[in-house]
Amino acid sequence: MDKRKQESFAAGVNREVIEEGEKMLYIYNKSTNPYFNLAAEEYLLKEFEEEIFMLWRNGPSVIIGKNQNALAEIDLDYVKKNNIPVVRRLSGGGAVFHDLGNLNFTFIVNEDISNFADFKKFTEPIIEVLKNLSVNAEFSGRNDITIDGKKISGNAQYCYKNRILHHGTLLFSASIKDLSSALKPKSLKFEDKAVKSVEKRVTNISEHLKKPLSIEEFIDLIMDHVKGTKEGKVYEFTPEDIKKIEKLVEEKYGTWEWNFGESPKYKFKNERRFSAGTVEVNMNVEKGRIEDIKFYGDFFGRRDVSEVEMLLSGVRHEEGEIKKALSKINIGDYFAGISVEELVSLLF
Numbered sequence: 438m439d440k441r442k443q444e445s446f447a448a449g450v451n452r453e454v455i456e457e458g459e460k461m462l463y464i465y466n467k468s469t470n471p472y473f474n475l476a477a478e479e480y481l482l483k484e485f486e487e488e489i490f491m492l493w494r495n496g497p498s499v500i501i502g503k504n505q506n507a508l509a510e511i512d513l514d515y516v517k518k519n520n521i522p523v524v525r526r527l528s529g530g531g532a533v534f535h536d537l538g539n540l541n542f543t544f545i546v547n548e549d550i551s552n553f554a555d556f557k558k559f560t561e562p563i564i565e566v567l568k569n570l571s572v573n574a575e576f577s578g579r580n581d582i583t584i585d586g587k588k589i590s591g592n593a594q595y596c597y598k599n600r601i602l603h604h605g606t607l608l609f610s611a612s613i614k615d616l617s618s619a620l621k622p623k624s625l626k627f628e629d630k631a632v633k634s635v636e637k638r639v640t641n642i643s644e645h646l647k648k649p650l651s652i653e654e655f656i657d658l659i660m661d662h663v664k665g666t667k668e669g670k671v672y673e674f675t676p677e678d679i680k681k682i683e684k685l686v687e688e689k690y691g692t693w694e695w696n697f698g699e700s701p702k703y704k705f706k707n708e709r710r711f712s713a714g715t716v717e718v719n720m721n722v723e724k725g726r727i728e729d730i731k732f733y734g735d736f737f738g739r740r741d742v743s744e745v746e747m748l749l750s751g752v753r754h755e756e757g758e759i760k761k762a763l764s765k766i767n768i769g770d771y772f773a774g775i776s777v778e779e780l781v782s783l784l785f
């Protein structure tokens with residue numbers, strides 16, 4: 438029993454008041470900003486006592502698991518070129534791609550944490566909705582929902598005090614092309630103990646429907662179905678909620694420190710042949726920052742490359758910061774005939 442209920446009992450408060458606290462809050466969060474939406478989940482988990490069911494979508498983005506190496510999971514060039522934000526979430530597991538054709542659902546329930554990792558239970562209402570649409574979907578493996586063996590949903594959980602947050606994706610009409618371009622698991626350049634994504638063949642739900650259905654109609658069907666399973670009320674964020682969520686974006690979800698700096702420490706290795714010679718790099722990165730870096734190869738320069746290595750120590754493993762650091766020196770003095778652009782390309 439949570440603290441508020443205990444107090445109500447102790448005070449002899451009537452049952453209605455107690456039951457009031459048990460009602461589920463149903464939220465259709467219309468923000469499509471991934472930073473805001475992931476912050477909203479943490480806010481609802483930690484600041485509310487009620488159980489919650491929320492539906493939401495993100496604009497194009499990559500959402501990585503708590504213990505993942507951000508750079509090792511993405512195609513950095515593609516993500517940069519298309520302005521796709523990479524956002525770290527609280528829950529474990531792998532990296533997924535979101536766009537407006539991908540619907541997310543979140544359950545936050547007050548339960549004993551022994552129910553943590555019961556993924557099936559939370560995916561059941563979704564599978565029921567699909568069944569009602571004559572789509573035969575099933576729970577598969579550890580955390581997926583599949584149709585004909587192809588993945589339509591990835592799920593993950595996070596536990597806080599006596600509350601479990603379970604969330605999942607639903608590929609309804611997402612761009613599979615963007616999905617596979619933005620995610621690039623299994624990069625050989627990184628060596629670390631980070632959680633690796635489990636790449637699967639994916640499909641969109643809309644491909645399996647007998648009759649056309651818009652994503653908005655799909656959202657209504659899911660919301661109505663879940664509403665039918667537990668008494669509750671519709672909730673909309675108040676201006677105060679929004680202010681607090683935005684504060685969490687500013688302090689956490691919108692920061693490089695959280696999204697990239699929280700990557701478990703890693704070794705990065707790469708080699709490139711440039712017209713002026715071959716350069717190999719080895720570096721250790723901790724909290725997203727280059728701890729130490731070593732260049733090897735058959736390149737020439739007037740000055741000792743250890744000066745560049747020193748200059749880059751402590752710098753973020755991030756293009757902007759590396760370029761800024763390198764702008765302090767004349768790169769040709771160390772790597773004759775190799776441009777800053779070329780050297781930077783070696784580091785990613």
Ligand SMILES: Nc1ncnc2c1ncn2[C@@H]1O[C@H](COP(=O)(O)OC(=O)CCCC[C@@H]2CCSS2)[C@@H](O)[C@H]1O
Pocket residue numbers: 500526529530531532533534535539541542580588589590591592593604605606607608616620622633634635636637638639
């Ligand atoms: N949107 C989406 N939905 C389902 N499957 C996806 C998606 N994007 C990519 N993938 C596939 O899943 C694997 C990664 O699977 P993996 O099992 O490694 O990771 C997950 O499933 C994590 C699910 C997290 C769900 C959260 C819910 C709200 S915020 S994110 C990836 O390599 C692709 O093959």
